Amino acid sequence: MTDPIIRIEGVSKSFGNFEVLKDLSFTVAPGEKLALIGPSGSGKTTILRILMTLEEINGGGIFVDDEPLWHMPKNGALVKADEAHLHKMRAKIGMVFQLFNLFPHKTVLENVTLAPMLTKGTPKAEANALAMDLLAMVGMADKASQKPAELSGGQKQRVAIARALALRPKIMLFDEVTSALDPELVEEVLNVLRKLADETDMTMLLVTHEMNFAHDFSDRVLFFDGGRIVESGPPDQIFTNPQEERTQTFLRKIVAAGQRI
Amino acid sequence: MWDWNFVWQIIPQLADGVVITIQATVLGTIIAMIAGLGLAIARRSRNKFIRYPFGFAAEFIRGTPLLVQLYFLFYILPDLGILLSPMVAGVIGLGVHYATYTAEVYRTGIDNVSKGQWEAAKAINLSTRQTWTQIIIPQAIPPMIPALANYFISMFKETPLLAAITVLELMNQARSVANYHYKYVEPMTMVGAFFLLVSVPSVIFLRRLEKRFAPKLR
């Protein structure tokens, strides 16, 4: 078995007195497609935000590519990471947000070229060519010169995916990327995710309420509840034969709400 | 009652005042823009030994009349060994007074850029400086422009206060001509007309700015 690309070891995280993640540990293999499911408030978004360094941890440790994420070695010990270390680590990770967060004052193309040009010094022509390839991949090449405000939600999200891919991250994080979309726009975004899963060897972590999609997409499913992993396993097992009562209850509710699993 | 000859006669002297009034407004505006930015940054500081004194000073300045501040700068600072020319005291007074307002405009403008923009910038690994220059400031500035312009028009209309510290701006010139000739109607009407002539187009321009920048970019 290859070394995991992400190791989460005993991570805890609190907001004020409220402990969101409790001694959380799991690993992710390189290239693995991992779905994170669970009830609202169970900490799924928080763990992605911690991996993107948007949220600090209060205890434990995380290793990405065998390097500590929130710590760095100094005089033989691990100390809290400084901005330079975080900057280096962030280059390995990309994230797509529920609310897209495109830069409204930049064109679609500029949204995608910004990071390579500013963080890697990629020349403009090369950044444009790369961006056009990515935009073509998400089916947005014809909108390259438009502003985000002129796009539908599904189109915005596809641009946001292209933007996150532009730094060629090894790991991509997707936080409920379709839940802000009108139902008829969901599929176009999911298709892009399917394509990424099929055609790349990126490691992907996906938080979703679309159980059917999680089933198709993932190699493994983690079921979260109350800041802990209650159950994990291959999608067939989790969705058709869950062992834990809490998983069963959660999935029963999902089915009752009208979703196909 | 209205003496056109007198009007023509005093125009050159009033024109000198107009030049000073415009200079005071422009210099005051520049100080307000720069000092306001400094103040906004100081009030966002994580260090409370920076944040609190500047916050207190700003509230103090905003809570007291500009005229009192001008008196302090011009008549009281010399007792402490700081001697300012009338124009310098006036421009500093205007600029610092209005900086407390522009600082608030900057602050709200920056706060109105959504948290998601900061996070997206971080997720594509931009540095803090790049995030400010490429993402935050370009989005924060357009909505600020009408509010800033509004304050600068107000500042312009308050320049006659500088007469109180002997700056020979338009109002002071008009007053001295009027006192000299014992004729007040023409000089004062001309002062009013000048302010109106500048303010009204400025306000119309401001309304257009508001329309231009009102639709949210987001």
Ligand SMILES: Nc1ncnc2c1ncn2[C@@H]1O[C@H](COP(=O)(O)OP(=O)(O)OP(=O)(O)O)[C@@H](O)[C@H]1O
């Ligand atoms: N910045 C914050 N300050 C305080 N509490 C927070 C903050 N962010 C998240 N929380 C709380 O932490 C808990 C976990 O939040 P998180 O967003 O990770 O849940 P989630 O599993 O993604 O839920 P959902 O399915 O609703 O998105 C929630 O109770 C939430 O209210």
Ligand SMILES: [Mg+2]
């Ligand atoms: Mg969430």
